[in-house]
Amino acid sequence: xxxxxxxxxxxxxxxxxxxxxxxxxxxxxxxxxxxxxxxxxxxxxxxxxxxxxxxxxxxxxxxxxxxxxxxxxxxxxxxxxxxxxxxxxxxxxxxxxxxxxxxxxxxxxxxxxxxxxxxxxxxxx
Ligand SMILES: [Zn+2]
Ligand SMILES: [Zn+2]
Numbered sequence: 001x002x003x004x005x006x007x008x009x010x011x012x013x014x015x016x017x018x019x020x021x022x023x024x025x026x027x028x029x030x031x032x033x034x035x036x037x038x039x040x041x042x043x044x045x046x047x048x049x050x051x052x053x054x055x056x057x058x059x060x061x062x063x064x065x066x067x068x069x070x071x072x073x074x075x076x077x078x079x080x081x082x083x084x085x086x087x088x089x090x091x092x093x094x095x096x097x098x099x100x101x102x103x104x105x106x107x108x109x110x111x112x113x114x115x116x117x118x119x120x121x122x123x124x125x
Contacts, residue, residue: 012024020064021044074109080117
């Protein structure tokens with residue numbers, strides 16, 4: 001494993017957030033000032049291919065990267081853009097039995113207004 005890849009892996013493992021490549025780049029630069037954004041993208045591509053991370057595509061926004069590769073779902077706030085993990089236990093079994101498929105992967109993001117944004121909207125009234 002290259003030094004760059006080790007650093008990127010460490011950055012992703014150490015955060016709960018689903019970061020964009022740009023955010024990962026900013027953190028990587030703090031420790032490796034001469035690292036290039038192209039190196040970040042290239043390594044993220046390899047790590048995704050190797051099944052170490054997930055890439056989450058969001059319409060009209062940059063892709064995010066996820067350290068959780070186990071089946072899970074996402075909550076996406078349409079106000080603040082926060083992306084959170086949610087673990088819907090039993091969902092995979094339901095989908096497997098409904099489709100009679102052995103599902104290998106899926107992407108599910110629920111779009112809405114997060115708790116924090118609901119509160120600040122209520123406070124503004
Ligand atoms: Zn929000
Ligand atoms: Zn996630």
